[in-house]
Amino acid sequence: MTDVSDDQRVLEVAGLHRAFGSVQAVHDVSFCLARGGSLGIVGESGSGKTTTARIIVGLERADSGRVLVRGRDRSAAAGRGRGARLERAREVQMVFQDPFLSLDPRVTVGSVLRETLRLHVPEAKADHDRRVEELLDQVGLGAREAGAMPRQLSGGQRQRVAIARALAVEPAVLVLDEAVAALDVSVQAQILNLLADIRQDTGIGYLFITHDLGVVRCVTEDVVVMRHGRIVESGRTAEVLADPQHAYTRLLLDSVPRPGWNPKAIAVARRAL
Amino acid sequence: MTNTLEIDGLRLHLPGAARPVLAGIDLTVGARETVALVGESGSGKSLTSRSVLRLLPPGATTEGRVAVQGQDVLTMDAKQLRQLRTHTAAMIFQDPRAAINPLRRIGDFLTESLRLNADTPAQQADERAVRMLDAVGLGERVLRQYPGQLSGGMLQRVMIASALMGDPALILADEPTTALDVTTQAEVVGLLDDLRERFGTGLLFVTHDLGLAAAISDRVYVMYAGRIAETGPAEALFDRPRHPYTAALLRSTPRLDAPQGRLAAIKGQPPSLKEELTGCPFAARCPFATQACAEELPPHRPVPGEPDRLVACHHSDQLADQLAGSAAHD
Numbered sequence: 001m002t003d004v005s006d007d008q009r010v011l012e013v014a015g016l017h018r019a020f021g022s023v024q025a026v027h028d029v030s031f032c033l034a035r036g037g038s039l040g041i042v043g044e045s046g047s048g049k050t051t052t053a054r055i056i057v058g059l060e061r062a063d064s065g066r067v068l069v070r071g072r073d074r075s076a077a078a079g080r081g082r083g084a085r086l087e088r089a090r091e092v093q094m095v096f097q098d099p100f101l102s103l104d105p106r107v108t109v110g111s112v113l114r115e116t117l118r119l120h121v122p123e124a125k126a127d128h129d130r131r132v133e134e135l136l137d138q139v140g141l142g143a144r145e146a147g148a149m150p151r152q153l154s155g156g157q158r159q160r161v162a163i164a165r166a167l168a169v170e171p172a173v174l175v176l177d178e179a180v181a182a183l184d185v186s187v188q189a190q191i192l193n194l195l196a197d198i199r200q201d202t203g204i205g206y207l208f209i210t211h212d213l214g215v216v217r218c219v220t221e222d223v224v225v226m227r228h229g230r231i232v233e234s235g236r237t238a239e240v241l242a243d244p245q246h247a248y249t250r251l252l253l254d255s256v257p258r259p260g261w262n263p264k265a266i267a268v269a270r271r272a273l
Numbered sequence: 274m275t276n277t278l279e280i281d282g283l284r285l286h287l288p289g290a291a292r293p294v295l296a297g298i299d300l301t302v303g304a305r306e307t308v309a310l311v312g313e314s315g316s317g318k319s320l321t322s323r324s325v326l327r328l329l330p331p332g333a334t335t336e337g338r339v340a341v342q343g344q345d346v347l348t349m350d351a352k353q354l355r356q357l358r359t360h361t362a363a364m365i366f367q368d369p370r371a372a373i374n375p376l377r378r379i380g381d382f383l384t385e386s387l388r389l390n391a392d393t394p395a396q397q398a399d400e401r402a403v404r405m406l407d408a409v410g411l412g413e414r415v416l417r418q419y420p421g422q423l424s425g426g427m428l429q430r431v432m433i434a435s436a437l438m439g440d441p442a443l444i445l446a447d448e449p450t451t452a453l454d455v456t457t458q459a460e461v462v463g464l465l466d467d468l469r470e471r472f473g474t475g476l477l478f479v480t481h482d483l484g485l486a487a488a489i490s491d492r493v494y495v496m497y498a499g500r501i502a503e504t505g506p507a508e509a510l511f512d513r514p515r516h517p518y519t520a521a522l523l524r525s526t527p528r529l530d531a532p533q534g535r536l537a538a539i540k541g542q543p544p545s546l547k548e549e550l551t552g553c554p555f556a557a558r559c560p561f562a563t564q565a566c567a568e569e570l571p572p573h574r575p576v577p578g579e580p581d582r583l584v585a586c587h588h589s590d591q592l593a594d595q596l597a598g599s600a601a602h603d
Contacts, residue, residue, distance in 0.1 A: 044457075045425070185313065186521070186525050193538055211455060218527040251456060255458065256529055257485040257488035261489075264466075
C-alpha cells in the first residue's frame with residue numbers, strides 16, 4: 001500500500017475487531033486512505049467488508065480497534081451527544097447499493113436535500129435553495145428532478161440523488177457500499193465517471209466496497225482484499241490485479257468470466273483453498 | 274431436425290404501454306446448445322424467456338409463435354401447458370430464496386411437480402430427487418433440510434436440481450448467478466454446462482453480463498427496447514460488434530483487460546414504454562444516427578461475409594470501418 005504520512009491521511013483504521021457470537025466478522029483490520037484518494041475493499045459475502053464499512057460510518061460498533069478521521073478518533077467515548085453525532089456524520093457519509101430502499105418514497109428529491117441541509121447547517125438557511133441547486137447540478141440533475149418523487153426516477157437518477165445527499169454535508173470520506181452493483185452497465189459507467197469527476201473537483205476520499213474487480217480497477221488506487229474477516233492482501237490496485245500474491249486474490253481474478261474461461265478449474269481451486 | 278426452442282416473430286403487448294414490449298423476436302436454441310440473451314433492464318430479455326413457459330404478466334397479449342420441440346406454447350391448453358412446464362422446459366430464476374418456499378423441506382419442493390402433475394408415486398419421485406441432487410453435487414440429507422439451512426450457492430444448486438427433475442429438453446436460466454458471489458458463480462456455471470452436456474438439454478441463458486455471455490455461450494442475442502439488435506456466434510460478436518449498441522455496451526463495461534481511464538458511458542437512457550417508436554430504438558443515443566435512423570426501422574440483415582450473423586442497423590458498415598480503423602492504429 002502507498003505510504004501515507006500522518007497529515008496526508010484522511011481515514012485511518014487500526015486493529016478493528018468485531019464478533020457476532022462465535023463468528024469473527026472482522027479480525028484485525030487496518031488500512032488507511034490518503035486525502036483525496038480512493039481505496040477499494042474487495043471480498044465475497046461473509047468477508048467482513050460491509051461490517052468494516054458500517055463500523056467506519058458508525059452504524060456498527062467495533063469490539064476493539066480505532067477509526068480516525070483527519071487524525072481524530074471517531075469511536076471516542078466523549079462524543080455521545082447529538083452535536084458530536086452530527087459532527088461524526090459530517091465526516092463520513094455513505095451511499096448504499098439500492099437507492100430505492102435508501103430514499104423515502106414520499107419525499108421529493110429537493111426536500112431530501114433540504115432536510116439534510118436543515119439538519120446539518122441550519123445557520124445557513126437563506127442559502128439552502130441555492131445549495132440544493134448546486135448539489136443537483138453537481139450530480140447531473142436539474143430542476144425537473146428536484147420536484148420528482150423517487151419512484152418517478154430511474155435507478156441511475158436515484159443513485160445520483162443518494163450521492164448528492166451524501167455530498168450535501170461536504171464529508172471528508174464517502175463510503176460507497178456496492179453503490180453501482182444494482183445498475184445496468186451503461187448507467188453504471190455514467191455513475192463511475194461522475195464519481196471520478198466529483199473526486200477530482202472536491203478532493204473527497206472514497207472507500208469503495210465492491211465484489212467487482214473491473215470496478216475496482218476503474219475507480220481505485222489502492223485495494224484491500226478481505227476473506228473471512230481478515231485482510232489477505234493489500235497494495236496498489238494496478239499491482240495487486242497484475243500480480244496477485246495471495247491464492248484467494250488469484251481465485252477472485254480467475255473467477256471473472258472471459259472468453260476461454262474455465263469455470264470447472266475455478267471450482268477445483270476454490271475447494272483447494 | 275427441429276430446434277429445441279424456436280421463437281418466430283413474437284410480439285407482446287401490455288396494457289398501458291404505447292408500443293409492444295416485445296416487437297418481433299426471432300430466436301432459436303438447438304439441442305445441447307448454450308444461447309445467451311443479453312440486454313439491460315427493460316430490454317425485454319426476461320419477458321422473452323418467460324414467454325417460453327407462458328409466464329406472462331396479467332393483460333399481456335401475444336402474436337407470433339413460441340415452439341418448444343415443435344409445439345406452440347402460445348396456443349396450448351391448460352393440460353398441455355402443465356405437461357410443458359413439468360417435462361419439457363424448466364426455468365431457473367435469479368434469486369433462489371425468492372423462488373423456493375422457505376416453509377417446506379427441499380424434498381417437498383423438488384418432488385412437488387412430479388407428484389402433482391405426472392402422478393409419479395412419492396417413492397419414485399424421491400429417488401429421482403436424490404439422483405438429481407447428486408448430479409448437482411448435493412447429498413441426500415438436503416431432502417430433509419429447509420431452505421434457510423442452505424447457503425445461496427447450495428440453494429441455487431437445489432433450483433437447478435428441481436429444473437432437471439422432469440428431464441427437460443430446454444432449460445431457461447434467468448440471471449441464475451447474478452445473486453451469487455463470483456467464485457460461486459463459476460461453480461454454478463460449470464455445473465450447468467456439465468449437465469447440459471450430460472442430459473442433452475438446450476440452455477437459454479439470460480444475463481446482463483457481457484463477459485459471462487462471452488465466456489459460456491455458443492451464440493448470443495443482444496436485445497434493446499424489445500428487439501434483437503444483433504445476433505451471432507459469441508466470439509465473433511464480441512470481437513467485432515456490428516451494432517453500435519453492442520459496441521457501446523462493451524466499451525462501457527469496466528473490464529480487467531480494457532484500457533484504463535474514463536469509461537465510454539452511453540449517453541441518455543433507453544426509451545420508455547410510454548413513448549411510441551418510429552425508426553431505430555437506439556437512434557437517440559447512437560453516434561452514427563442519421564435522419565434515416567429516426568424514420569425507418571432497420572431490418573435484420575446478414576453481416577457481409579458472415580452468414581450466421583444478423584444485425585439491425587443502417588450504419589453497420591460504418592461501425593465496421595471505424596473498428597477496423599482503430600484496430601489498425603493499435
